[in-house]
Amino acid sequence: MVSLRPAQTNKAGKIAVQPLSLSGKCIVLGVTGSIAAYKAVTVLRLLVQAGAQVHVVMTESASRFITPQTFEVLSGHPVAQDLFEGHQDMKHLSLTEHADLLLVAPCTANSLAKLSLGLADNLLGTLALTIQCPFMICPAMDGEMWEHATVQNHVAVLTDRGVIVIEPEIGALASGQWGRGRFPEESTIFDEVVKVLGIQQDLNQERLLLSAGPTREPLDPVRFISNGSSGKMGFALAEAAVARGAEVVLVSGPTQLKAPRGVSLVSVQTAEEMLQALTVHFPWATTLMMTAAIGDFRPKFPLSQKLKKSHWDGEALVLERTPDILLALSAQRTHQRMIGFAAETDHLLEHGQIKLTEKHLDMLVVNQVGGEKSAFDNDTNEVYVLTKHAPPQFIPRQTKRTLAHALLDYLHTLSGPLKTATSTIIS
Ligand SMILES: Cc1cc2nc3c(=O)[nH]c(=O)nc-3n(C[C@H](O)[C@H](O)[C@H](O)COP(=O)(O)O)c2cc1C
The missing domain is CATH 3.40.50.1950 (Flavin prenyltransferase-like)
Structure with missing residues (x-):
């Protein structure tokens, strides 16, 4: 197993852990x-x-x-x-x-x-x-x-x-x-x-289902609502997991990235398609990692033909909620570990703790988005890792590639619902 350095408190008083490949x-x-x-x-x-x-x-x-x-x-x-x-x-x-x-x-x-x-x-x-x-x-x-x-x-x-x-x-x-x-x-x-250097095949028992990238919710056949996610974190995780022996299915929204070698890529556009693809593969998976930035809203009445400028009468755009994928999957959960990612602009830890509990997750990785430190479309990132039974851990800024290995190291510390006798999730 790749070594985990002991947690240390850094100058800012944050708990820092640097598990490096x-x-x-x-x-x-x-x-x-x-x-x-x-x-x-x-x-x-x-x-x-x-x-x-x-x-x-x-x-x-x-x-x-x-x-x-x-x-x-x-x-x-x-x-x-x-x-x-x-x-x-x-x-x-x-x-x-x-x-x-x-x-x-x-x-x-x-x-x-x-x-x-x-x-x-x-x-x-x-x-x-x-x-x-x-x-x-x-x-x-x-x-x-x-x-x-x-x-x-x-x-x-x-x-x-x-x-x-x-x-x-x-x-x-x-x-x-x-x-x-x-x-x-x-x-x-x-x-x-x-x-x-023989990164150990420590994940060769893992079947990892990953989501990555943004989703696109159509307004009409040529316009859509989306976000700035590049998919880099999810693709880096997929690549690192395959290198460590895992089988990986990567369900990705539209990105510019090539599927890493050895990864089965399923391409989707909308949150609904992402839910369907993840639902198909979920029973197979040992771990679900949701790095995708899934749109929370979609146009309620998408048009089947391009809206002409001259035909728009100034009506407001009506939106509706997209499906809550994590909640939907946690209802079907049997043995899978579930790891979520949260993109927050403020109060990272507070919002993260709420999401960890509400979505019944084993682990939540919290990123900052917006501003100079934004995780979106950046090659580097720093994150907090929240788990149910340990204090938040801060992983300092590094490339998404090395961060991917650091995050995968946590799989060894998460037992998942079947092995957790007292789990409230499967009760
Ligand atoms: C501007 C410039 C660029 C060079 N680029 C290369 C190169 O990319 N690959 C190469 O094999 N030799 C290149 N050379 C030639 C080597 O620098 C030269 O063969 C040198 O003796 C190599 O020494 P070394 O192998 O001990 O470092 C370049 C030379 C110059 C002047």
Whole structure:
């Protein structure tokens, strides 16, 4: 199971818990002299945010593209560059002694060749010959360089040796050309790291039913009432749960997001459709997580044809309530854990506690919406987690990707109605 750090009180007096997916992992990040070197900063930040200790090693060329100070500040450790500097510490041996992963990102054609041949004329090459841990390389270069037979030979040699080579992506290259050679999305690299570092398959008994995104309630065939939810939190949860062995059905309103690999996506538009889809899958699920921002109201008399400007007589729009999905599902509940999400602009804890009780939830995740800290369409979020038997816990701001793992950790602490003898929900 992914470790839960003990709850701590932070300066604001809030209970803080930081369950992080890479807690306790030590990663050596090699950065080489590619135009994509600056992207290693984001990779570093994702790893650190997920709780990893990261030690950065730079080649001389890499420091022509980005300064070591950036990595030092963000990793909290000195950057190692010179094979001979501080040689008393035997850095070329000691740095990787406790490493769980050597990650070279980005890796130039030059460094790829050296690593393939086992050349040890710089710190990175020397370290690579000492490691006992998994080794991952993310090449980035111009398309023609990547296609070159020599480069491909080196990739084949390294792959044969068990090195994980993350293929560069197709896209616009620094040269202005289009082709394969582009440094992958930093989040893709993060996901690969999470996989390699053996995020335990601790959710392999879970069948997770997730809702995500906004709903759209039509006024007429071209207009609708909706909200600003991007679906990012729900999609991040789906991806993280699959990585940890869960089966996932994701019922999503309209979003721009691609279904994560291994996730069964059911696309819906309205709250009514969302209820129907969730009702179909609910008996199958062990856990329901409702991250969707479901519209509370819908036009009472949607038109079957587009309302013409000239035909509108100034009548007010008549709205009615959409179905209360959580209440409807809790009435059909047999064994499922039920986790809700609340989007609040104010009095987060007070409103959250009411929703937790009224909707008979095992857990409620409360987000702030509106204003600068809004959870909507943001890549990061901070939340309160409310459960029935523990004080509220605050999870500080982090990427939705790492937050997803933190929230999934709570599944181990929730017993669900069947195992709770005194539960009032099934009585
Ligand atoms: C502006 C510029 C951008 C470069 N970008 C790349 C690159 O993306 N990939 C690559 O393999 N080499 C790239 N190079 C070439 C490497 O910097 C060069 O091969 C260097 O010797 C690599 O050293 P290293 O592997 O020790 O870091 C670039 C060079 C320049 C001047």
